[in-house]
Amino acid sequence: METQKWIDAGYNYIVDYGPKIIGAILIWIIGNWVIKLMLKGLKRVLNKGDYDESLKKFLTNLVKWILKVVLIIVVLGTMGVETTSFAAVIAAAGLAIGLALQGSLGNFAGGVLIMIFKPFKIGDLIEAQGELGVVKEIEIFTTKLNTPTNKEVIIPNGALSNGNIVNYSTEGKLRVDLTFGVSYDADIKQTKEVLMNVLTSNPKVLKDPSPTVNVSELADSSVNFAVRPWCTVADYWDVYFETHENAKIALDAAGIEIPYPHAVEIQKQG
Incomplete structure (x- = not known):
């Protein structure tokens, strides 16, 4: 009787959760395949746009992890896991991180804008934020200039992207x-x-x-x-x-x- 009880329980479990597990596995496999296709398309678009290599890698990884998180939530929902609270926790964590890193996020957004719109490039002579110098390096959060007196000036990208920029090298x-x-x-x-x-x-x-x-x-x-x-x-x-x-x-x-x-x-x- 005890054995039959366990067999019946296992059968009921398979009947109840088997289709959900199979569906979740299929969604995971198909979802990963779709993500790979989307990432390939994104890379092609970025390559055609001739964007900075560091920006390409960052955007590709950012989109990849966002899609992965969405896929995980969908898979958990398919298996019957309550995802509403899970999504709320992620949103709350994102808000807290955003408030804590408000200045850094502004610099990050500025860096993305600079790399996309390219108001200047490495080697250009520019004047910005009261500084004059040759662009030495463009990073996600800061831009480095080399002044005529051979001093390195580090300017936050948030302020740089929101201020006036004079590019002396554009016209040659x-x-x-x-x-x-x-x-x-x-x-x-x-x-x-x-x-x-x-x-x-x-x-x-x-x-x-x-x-x-x-x-x-x-x-x-x-x-x-x-x-x-x-x-x-x-x-x-x-x-x-x-x-x-x-x-x-x-x-x-x-x-x-x-x-x-x-x-x-x-x-x-x-």
């Missing part, structure tokens, strides 16, 4: 804005020719766009010329410093005076 060319003042006694045409010759004789100054020299201001003690050479991003500082030096030498050689402040002493006799 930069204009160097310089101003030179000469005496009112100097010949304007001659001065323009001398300054233009300084620009055109420098091989680092681009011919297209062509450099310009124009009178920009009649100041208190000088006639100011706006000198505007164009160059590549890499040659910016070379052109900046060389133009200052060569312009001084050329103006002196042409006998064109560069005025400087004079002190006038007035003595009162009494």
Whole structure:
């Protein structure tokens, strides 16, 4: 009788739970197959978009685990397990983690946006958050810049993505804005020719766009010329410093005076 009782109980268990277990196994197998197909499709989309490799891996793994969790909940529900409370616990845990890591999540979201929209890339010269430098590394949470003084600046991606970004490398060319003042006694045409010759004789100054020299201001003690050479991003500082030096030498050689402040002493006799 005892044996028959156990046989009957086993039979009833198989009848009650057998289809659920088989269904859960089938759902697990089919679900994993569907997840693999979805991940392959996602990888193809990311590869076509030419996104950063670290972003590809992160998004792929994130989608994979989200789908896995959903699949596990569906399998448990198929087997008759109450999943409502289980889902509520996951949601509550997610909310708590989100509140605790609010700043980090903002930086993470900023990093994702930067990697997707690509306002700059490694090697670009940018100005952002009051810092100027060459992009050294783009990570999920931060971006590293190398400044002209060879300092490493680490900027949180949240602030970086929400602020203004000036990318000097996008167009591949930069204009160097310089101003030179000469005496009112100097010949304007001659001065323009001398300054233009300084620009055109420098091989680092681009011919297209062509450099310009124009009178920009009649100041208190000088006639100011706006000198505007164009160059590549890499040659910016070379052109900046060389133009200052060569312009001084050329103006002196042409006998064109560069005025400087004079002190006038007035003595009162009494």
